[in-house]
Amino acid sequence: MANMGDALDGILVAGAGIGGLTAALGLAQRGRAVTIVEAFEAPSEIGAGLQVPPNACHVLDSLGVLDELKKKASVPDRICLGDAVSGRIVLSLDVNRDGADDGTYLTAHRALLHGVLYNAAMAHPSITLLAGHRIVDVAEGDDAVTVTAAHGGDRAELNAPAVIGADGIWSILRHAVAGAGTPQPTGRIAMRAVVPAPAGAQANAVVAWMAPHAHLVTYPVRNAETRNLVAVIRGTTGKTSWSESIDLDTLEHLFEKLDHTPYGDLNDHAEWTAWPLYSVDPHGQWHSDRICLLGDAAHGMEPFAAQGAAMAIEDGQVLAKAIADAGTDFTNAFKAFHAARAERVRRVAQRTAFNRFTYHQAGIGRLARNLGFRLRPASAFRADLDWLYGYRA
Ligand SMILES: Cc1cc2nc3c(=O)[nH]c(=O)nc-3n(C[C@H](O)[C@H](O)[C@H](O)COP(=O)(O)OP(=O)(O)OC[C@H]3O[C@@H](n4cnc5c(N)ncnc54)[C@H](O)[C@@H]3O)c2cc1C
Numbered sequence: 001m002a003n004m005g006d007a008l009d010g011i012l013v014a015g016a017g018i019g020g021l022t023a024a025l026g027l028a029q030r031g032r033a034v035t036i037v038e039a040f041e042a043p044s045e046i047g048a049g050l051q052v053p054p055n056a057c058h059v060l061d062s063l064g065v066l067d068e069l070k071k072k073a074s075v076p077d078r079i080c081l082g083d084a085v086s087g088r089i090v091l092s093l094d095v096n097r098d099g100a101d102d103g104t105y106l107t108a109h110r111a112l113l114h115g116v117l118y119n120a121a122m123a124h125p126s127i128t129l130l131a132g133h134r135i136v137d138v139a140e141g142d143d144a145v146t147v148t149a150a151h152g153g154d155r156a157e158l159n160a161p162a163v164i165g166a167d168g169i170w171s172i173l174r175h176a177v178a179g180a181g182t183p184q185p186t187g188r189i190a191m192r193a194v195v196p197a198p199a200g201a202q203a204n205a206v207v208a209w210m211a212p213h214a215h216l217v218t219y220p221v222r223n224a225e226t227r228n229l230v231a232v233i234r235g236t237t238g239k240t241s242w243s244e245s246i247d248l249d250t251l252e253h254l255f256e257k258l259d260h261t262p263y264g265d266l267n268d269h270a271e272w273t274a275w276p277l278y279s280v281d282p283h284g285q286w287h288s289d290r291i292c293l294l295g296d297a298a299h300g301m302e303p304f305a306a307q308g309a310a311m312a313i314e315d316g317q318v319l320a321k322a323i324a325d326a327g328t329d330f331t332n333a334f335k336a337f338h339a340a341r342a343e344r345v346r347r348v349a350q351r352t353a354f355n356r357f358t359y360h361q362a363g364i365g366r367l368a369r370n371l372g373f374r375l376r377p378a379s380a381f382r383a384d385l386d387w388l389y390g391y392r393a
Pocket residue numbers: 014015016017018019020037038039040046047048049050110133134135136166167168169170171172192294295296297303308309310312
């Protein structure tokens with residue numbers, strides 16, 4: 001356990017999640033000492049699948065962990081959009097094309113992505129992890145930030161010259177940043193399950209089946225026989241538990257619409273976990289003089305563009321570079337980080353909102369959407385995604 005009043009020379013990272021581990025590795029690669037304070041005692045298998053698009057894979061490659069991830073992740077060959085009502089695919093884009101310069105697109109269980117980052121961080125001599133320490137209070141002074149963490153029945157106080165708040169959507173660190181955004185319920189829930197791939201499924205594709213007011217995304221995790229399902233439907237829950245207000249009719253309705261697809265009969269077999277969807281306005285403050293938020297803590301997003309983990313990964317890398325460039329002038333480093341990231345994150349948030357509008361269309365809007373997708377050449381869609389997947393943090 002950390003001792004009362006421990007003073008750290010290096011940077012304190014709050015949270016050993018996807019963004020916190022990326023930032024820690026990026027800093028350690030640049031010769032900086034890092035202490036990570038994390039609530040969990042050990043990484044868990046909690047969670048389901050994540051998409052790891054080329055913009056994230058580029059960062060993972062520069063951190064030296066992409067090859068390890070590729071050994072166990074799935075490598076899809078297509079991203080498709082399907083109309084659940086008719087069971088027809090309306091758009092199909094090839095990814096991981098031989099000889100193309102598109103970068104790597106992977107899908108994986110979150111625990112796998114987290115595991116490769118975690119193992120690399122634990123192997124690095126400049127990174128120390130205080131596991132089982134839940135941060136309960138933060139106070140910023142002129143020269144240092146004091147972080148109080150609960151560990152069992154004890155409390156530890158740590159003083160660091162700068163703190164990165166990578167503690168996720170329910171960030172404690174954001175309370176110490178005046179004007180930071182706060183998580184707002186979106187009125188939607190992500191229902192997640194991992195299931196054996198049904199016969200005839202598009203084995204190696206990421207497919208989003210769009211239905212009125214709901215959609216289902218499926219992709220391989222671990223191997224082509226295991227698929228991740230994410231259904232986004234209307235409803236609200238408590239932070240982590242089911243409640244009466246989940247609109248199970250919407251889930252039933254979604255699966256009725258999926259009858260024409262290989263996923264129509266999965267609802268009976270899938271063991272769903274419900275994740276209420278919250279978002280954090282990216283226009284809020286991201287930093288004070290000595291505390292900087294990243295990832296979900298700064299700008300949590302709904303999963304309509306499948307970029308939540310990727311944004312945390314990009315943030316971690318850009319923030320590590322900004323701190324390395326600014327030496328001990330953390331305020332300037334955080335300003336440079338915000339300047340480099342704000343427009344990008346806002347654009348991704350806009351794309352997320354656009355996809356939500358498009359995917360959940362009903363009636364005439366649905367027909368117009370499908371027609372638009374069919375008429376527009378795939379090359380135009382690909383060019384439209386260059387800014388998203390081609391970004392190199
Ligand atoms: C256990 C878990 C499972 C998930 N599963 C999925 C999934 O299946 N699919 C999906 O799309 N997204 C999932 N997510 C969310 C996804 O990982 C994030 O939205 C995304 O990666 C952004 O990363 P982040 O680094 O900002 O936050 P996260 O990856 O959520 O990391 C935040 C970290 O901070 C730690 N933390 C939080 N509060 C404190 C505190 N007070 N003191 C110390 N540490 C703290 C958390 O334990 C966590 O390790 C999951 C998140 C978690 C924590």
